[in-house]
Amino acid sequence: MDKVLSPQAAVAKIESGMTVGIGGWGPRRKPMALVRELLRSDVKDLTVVSYGGADVGMLCAAGKVRKLVFAFVSLDFIPLEPFFRQVRQAGEIEVMEIDEGMMLLGLRAAAWRLPFIPTKIGLGTDVIRNNPGIALVDSPYDDKEWVAMPALNLDVSLLHADRADRRGVCQVKGPDLYMDDLFARAAKNCIVSCDELVETEHFHAGDEARYVFWERSMTSAVVPIAGGAHPTSCSPLYGFDVEHFQEYSACAGEGGFEAYFDKYIGGKSEEQYQQSVGGLDAIRALPLPVY
Amino acid sequence: MSSEQSAYSLAELMIVAAAEAFRNDGEVLATGIGLLPRLAASLAMKSFNPDMMMTDSESWMLSEPNAVSGREPGQAQAQETWMGFSRIFDNVWSGKRHAMVGPTQIDRFGQSNISALGGSYEQPKVQMLGVRGFPGNSISHANSFFVPAHGPRVFVSGECDVVCSIGYNPERLPRGYQFDDIDIRSVITDLCVMDWQGPDHQLRLRRLHPGVSVEEVIENTGFEICIPEDVSETTAPTAEQMEIIAALDPLNLRARQLKGNPPGVRTPG
Numbered sequence: 001m002d003k004v005l006s007p008q009a010a011v012a013k014i015e016s017g018m019t020v021g022i023g024g025w026g027p028r029r030k031p032m033a034l035v036r037e038l039l040r041s042d043v044k045d046l047t048v049v050s051y052g053g054a055d056v057g058m059l060c061a062a063g064k065v066r067k068l069v070f071a072f073v074s075l076d077f078i079p080l081e082p083f084f085r086q087v088r089q090a091g092e093i094e095v096m097e098i099d100e101g102m103m104l105l106g107l108r109a110a111a112w113r114l115p116f117i118p119t120k121i122g123l124g125t126d127v128i129r130n131n132p133g134i135a136l137v138d139s140p141y142d143d144k145e146w147v148a149m150p151a152l153n154l155d156v157s158l159l160h161a162d163r164a165d166r167r168g169v170c171q172v173k174g175p176d177l178y179m180d181d182l183f184a185r186a187a188k189n190c191i192v193s194c195d196e197l198v199e200t201e202h203f204h205a206g207d208e209a210r211y212v213f214w215e216r217s218m219t220s221a222v223v224p225i226a227g228g229a230h231p232t233s234c235s236p237l238y239g240f241d242v243e244h245f246q247e248y249s250a251c252a253g254e255g256g257f258e259a260y261f262d263k264y265i266g267g268k269s270e271e272q273y274q275q276s277v278g279g280l281d282a283i284r285a286l287p288l289p290v291y
Numbered sequence: 292m293s294s295e296q297s298a299y300s301l302a303e304l305m306i307v308a309a310a311e312a313f314r315n316d317g318e319v320l321a322t323g324i325g326l327l328p329r330l331a332a333s334l335a336m337k338s339f340n341p342d343m344m345m346t347d348s349e350s351w352m353l354s355e356p357n358a359v360s361g362r363e364p365g366q367a368q369a370q371e372t373w374m375g376f377s378r379i380f381d382n383v384w385s386g387k388r389h390a391m392v393g394p395t396q397i398d399r400f401g402q403s404n405i406s407a408l409g410g411s412y413e414q415p416k417v418q419m420l421g422v423r424g425f426p427g428n429s430i431s432h433a434n435s436f437f438v439p440a441h442g443p444r445v446f447v448s449g450e451c452d453v454v455c456s457i458g459y460n461p462e463r464l465p466r467g468y469q470f471d472d473i474d475i476r477s478v479i480t481d482l483c484v485m486d487w488q489g490p491d492h493q494l495r496l497r498r499l500h501p502g503v504s505v506e507e508v509i510e511n512t513g514f515e516i517c518i519p520e521d522v523s524e525t526t527a528p529t530a531e532q533m534e535i536i537a538a539l540d541p542l543n544l545r546a547r548q549l550k551g552n553p554p555g556v557r558t559p560g
Contacts, residue, residue, distance in 0.1 A: 025376060072421035080419060088407070091414030097406065099426040101380045121427040123465040124457030124473075125402075130412045144467030175350035176375040239364070288364045291348040291357075 002166045003222045007270060010191045010221045011037040014046075014156050017066075021107070021152070021187055022050040023159035023180040024232060026076045027240045029172075030055045031160040031193045033228035036265050036273065038064065038158075049107075049152050051100065051178065053232060054248060057083035060093060061257035067094040069152060071103055075245055077289075082252030098127055098134075098149075104179055106152035111185030116148040123147060157187035160229045162211075162237060164194040168219025169203055171211045174235035181213040189220045195237055197224040227274055227283040239288040244277060299528045301481060302327060302545045304500060304555035305437075306536055307528040308484050310334040312435045312477040313343060313389060319433075320344040320352070320388040326359055327548050328391040328437045330539055331479075333359070337535050350375045360542035383424065389433040389476070395419060396444075396451045397436055399494065399514035401458035401475040401487050403429075404451035415453075422455040429456030433474040439549055441480035441511050446494075448513035459492035481549060483508050484525055489517030498525040502557035527555065 011034060014020065020038075024030035035055045045066040050056050052073035059065050061083035073084040087093055098106070105117040118137065122128050128136065128147065137148045159180050161170040170192050172180065184190045203209045228234075231241035231248070251260040264273055274280055309331030313321050321336065321343050323329035329348070333356035336343040345356050351370035374382075382388055394403035405423060409416030428434055434456065438445050450460075457463065459470050470492055478485040478494065482503045489495035495517040496508060501524055509516070528536070536545070546552045 070421055072423045074420055085418045088415055088418035089410075091411075095412070097412075097422055099422055100424045101383065101427040104377065104380055120430050120465075123426075123430055123468070124454075124460070124463045125422070125426045125429070126406075126412075126454040127422055127426050129454075142467065145465050175373075178376055182377075290362045290364050290366070 003168045003219060004166050004197065005221045005223055007033060007037040007193070007223050007225065010034065010223045011041055013189055013191070013221070014038060014041070014043050016043050017045045018155040019047040019049065019153065021154040021157040021183045022048065022055050023157065023178060023183045024053070024055070024229075025051045025176070025178040026053040026072075026074050027232045027245065028053075028176070029160050029174060029178065029229050029234050030232040031158040031228065032230060032232055033225040033270050034158045034160075034191060034193050034223065035059065036270065039261065039265050049103070049154060051103070052084065053081065054245065057081040058257070060084055060087040062261065065093050067096065069096045069098065069103070071098055071100040075249070077242065078245060078249050082249045083257055086252060096131055096133070098122070098131070102127070102147075102149050103152065104182065105149040107179060107182035107186045109149065109151035110153045111182050114151060116150050118146040119149050121147060121149075152186060154183070154187035155189065157183040157190040159183060159190065159192045160234060161192050161194045162234065163196045163198045163202065164192055164219070164222045164224075165198055165200045165202065166222060167200065168192070168216035168222055169200065169212055170194065170214070170219055171203070171208065172213060173211050177213050184214045184218040190218055191221045191223060192219050193223040193225045193228040195226050195228065195234060197222070225270055227280045228270070230274070230277065230283045233286075233289065235288055238284050239286040241277065241283070241286055299533060299555040300546065301500070301553045301555050301557070302549050303528050303533065303536060304525060305479055305481065306330045306334060306545065307532050308498070308525050309391060309435070309437055309477070309479040310338070312391060312479070314339050316340060316343060316389050316433070318342045318344065318387070320346070320382050322346070322388065322390045324390065324392045325437065326544055327439070328393065329359055330536060330545060331391065332356070333539050334532060334535055337539070338532065346374050356539065358538070359540050360544045380427070383427055383431050386432045388428075388431070389435065390428050391435040391437050392425070393437045393439065394445075394455070396447050397438070397478070398447050398449065398451045398458070400450070400460035401492065401494070402451050402454045402460060403436065403456045403458070404453045406453035406455050408452050422453070425455035426457070429458070429473070433476050435476040436478045438478065438480040441482040441508070443511060443513035446512040446514060459487065482511065485516065493517045495519060496522050498523055500525045500557070501527070501555065
């Protein structure tokens, strides 16, 4: 079995109108090389589900997004994602704004093939008023009302892992998996980019297999791209690129996303992209953040 | 007297006042969002509530809080439990948590907003963070507010533009719920300390920072608040507390959190 694909071949499976989940969290372990490939494609009208960072900002700014399911979009050290802000303030996208935990439950419902999971999260807030599609239901066991968080069924998930083998065994050694396992399980087609392609024997040694969080049948495609999370972090391999994010953010004020896209993404291969940001060694040397 | 008065900054006074919010919490996860609330929670854990739990703001629970400044990448820390983001929700929904957050807007019901200002859901005038974890936090566990600039733009006269957290609003109270199911604790601002224990959970003044008048608080709050007869002065930091704070923040980042880093004792007027 061999699930290895080129970035182009993997992203070619994404069609306009699909629902795409993106793993990671804010500026952390985002499958940015896959996002860049998506930006180069002519796919549009996507519904995007993400604990959002620049992945969401870029896709929104490029007009790829019809609807966004989000709890936040942030670069952390730059709290407000500048392009997401612009697109929202121009009223250009449909949104489903939900609590971070509701997103977890929606993904879990999809992963478990349930129509919804009951929760009290959202009660008494505008999350319920603004999303008439999220129903309130009675419980057979008490007299309270409950939020029926609907399953967030995904056509495709895009994830970035530290390592994977050709059969789709994926390893994340950073301190946090975020919700990547749920994104993998909630999708019909899960595309995983990885910093390193390894032989299956890699997982046999020591406790390496403890860092594998979903079974390989959940992985549809493996795309080896060393440094593929840049400019986001892939702890412990590299931190996020503060300077690059600052330049990206500055484009929102001057030049627009087009300036950023033309300089770094449009008509460029991933190799050319990495050269333009200092090369793989420079990416690998980016310090891990201290909180 | 004057040397004693200038011995602590307003930021340090607010850290000490905010730490009090965690005093009787016992064994709960305290989450201070932002540098000053994080210092407040750390101070509480290092002094009067050693049973408290804290994280490294990333993915580990700590036996000893980390310093907020001066740490190197990869520096060792007293981690005792893996606490990735997915597990944080398990903790949130268990109720064993007390968050201290700094909303952009707070209304008379104790509802708060960090999502967006003005406009509509479809097209906000100013997009901010999004609701983040506020809906789940507010209905699951204790929450306190930290407000660095007490004014009518924060304490709004109407309802919040986006209601991100549940409050004491009878119109929004879910079926089967009582106000007592909602636990909004302290409000620490640059002027005073308040809570939500006035009549019908009205916002109530508890303590005034040195040099601040009741009128100043009233003028800077966009809605009516309860003024009890026994409003005392906010307790000044002790020497021991100042030492703990300095050790937790060796680079003195706390001096950059409030505009102009004002002294803890202000001259009235």
